[in-house]
Amino acid sequence: MAVSSPMVLSLLLLASLTALLVLAPRLSPPPQPAVAAAAGEDAPPRPARGGGLKGAASGGGVGAAGVGEEADDLRLFRRAALEAAAGEEAAGPPKVAFLFLTNSDLTFAPLWERFFAGNAARFTVYVHADPAAALRLAPTPSFRGRFVAAKPTRRADASLIAASRRLLAAALLDDPANAYFALLSQHCVPLHSFNRLYAALFPPSPPPSAAARHRRLPSYIEVLTGEPQMPSRYAARGEGAMLPEVPYERFRIGSQFFTLARRHAVLVVRERRLWRKFRAPCLPEAAQDECYPEEHYFPTLLDMADPAGVARYTLTRVNWTGSVAGHPHRYAAAEVTPRLIDELRASNHTHPHMFARKFAPDCLGPLLAIADTVIFKD
Template sequence: MMPSSPFVISFLLLVSVPVLYVLAPRILPPKTLPSIPDRDEIDDLALFRRATLASAAGGGGGDGLRRHPAVPPKIAFMFLTNSDLSFAPLWERFFHGHERLFNVYIHADPSTRFLLPLTPSFRGRFIHAKATQRASPTLISAARRLLAAALLDDPANAFFALISQHCIPLHSFRFTYDAFLADPGAPAPSRGDGALHRRHRSFIEIVAGDPELLKRYVARGDNVMLPEVSFDQFRYGSQFFVLARRHAVLVVRDRRLWNKFKLPCLKSREDSCYPEEHYFPTLLEMQDPEGCTHYTLTRVNWTDSVGGHPHTYQLPEISGDLIKDLRTSNSTYSYLFARKFSPDCLDPLLKLADSVIFRD
């Protein structure tokens, strides 16, 4: 006769609870996309703390122009990649002759296999990288690592340009450099320590009011972003930006908003999950809206996007007229960079380099 007393039934139920607790995650599909591994988060926090302390000790909270008058301000070109740097030869032509005015930093996904040889400006410029993937905050972490590495590496880095491996320059280096330093929309110089100092703006797209913005805001859950970020404060913009030094420090120092944006999106809302397009615009809009241009300097063609990817320019499309069209902008400046280009565009772009691209 099988035991059927209430005691036995209660005992079996009690035993089954921990078993279900262990087995359920292996049987049921996950409700969220993968989160950032704890080990990666700990490593990043240590890196960001070092960058923040070093910037504070060196007076780097400003625009990097105050305590090193003998050293010209530099641009940190930060390449975020998961494939070959196919356009390195074009960038090498862009950099040539301006070695005192720039630094290169590369964050390459650890799974990346580089088959093409690196040009001189890119050799030995890799930072310690972690795995990245779409629809996850890992792309934010990668950009923050690049910023931290650049802050630690050279106190003369005054601007921090995030670039993809599919990106090309649209103007000469000198034109690009002068555009950053001579921003006509920046506040008038202020007097400090007996000298005039300009607080340069960051070139970052910051947009509100998009019809799809609510879907993106609730990608992690209906009320998850509260109370740190209300829907009225939530912004979006291009993944690619140029930050002034004080904003680079602000980003690596941030913990409050990061604790929200690092949360994984719900799997059911994966199509609305673009953390890297929201974190930086939202943070800077909340902290220093007047210090930002609200537009990006990287041209992207979204007219025939596929799966969240912009149009990729192919070999037959490359021409001098295309370069001139890509420069056209409604903002104060023409676009300085453009993406996305297929690797086989390199040769025709090199042929246009001196006659069109670097001829301002």
């Protein structure tokens, strides 16, 4: 018998509306976090969701203290790890991926362009630029269109680790030929020619080829123990906060800037166990002097996972003499001389230093003036 009573119809309609209101939050997608836009008309464009560089993450908010595991980052990291594990074969020689982590203009792009010249088949460039920074596009071709979608970063905060992982993931997804991943800042400059760097990373025997990409190449990352600041840095999140994943005897410190072999880049983007500890915010009283998670996470992870596979030193020279508030010495134009380049290259390890920081913007002119006669003359 058909339902015709107005009262029954009204009750059915009311029940339907009630069910819709109850289920609506479950059926609707969650609101998307706001994306911080870069200021200035010349700021680098941010790739849209699903656009830009292959594997670039979509924009999203970052907490003021510490970084959460946001869904878009997790998707990016999982995809990078899975595609890398699939082992897509790359044509041509192995490449060096240069990962620039910046919150200001890429002042030294002209110097890097001269460094890259003639080696287009052997390198790639990726830039993670803080969305809050008003950056002007580098006027050189190697940096155009190489910006990955970025999120805010802050000193003494795990957001710097997250940004480095985004760069690694984007580079892994973008080109299977990327065999080394060099993390640099906008204040870094090269100390040798590209050919000298390439020969150091890929020894000529066996020749650079597909076979070279499958060798167990070492990663160049500083791994230090027994440093006087280690106890306070380990306890920066509170007594016992790093346990049980990171006991004190396994905690390491080192330089923020590294050159990782591909297998270690995959390890970093895949790893979550230690990341849960290092992403936790530091105690307020430790934030200024002991909280440098970007100097702790990578050396601790790699030393725990593959201690024999890392060289335990970095290829990037930093001068900590007279450091102020955790910042290294910053070279000014008057200090740029051939003698300085020689001093910065010197190393007690297998390879000389290939890069150096921290240089002020006014150093560009003096560095370009000696680029061909000193820096790139090996």
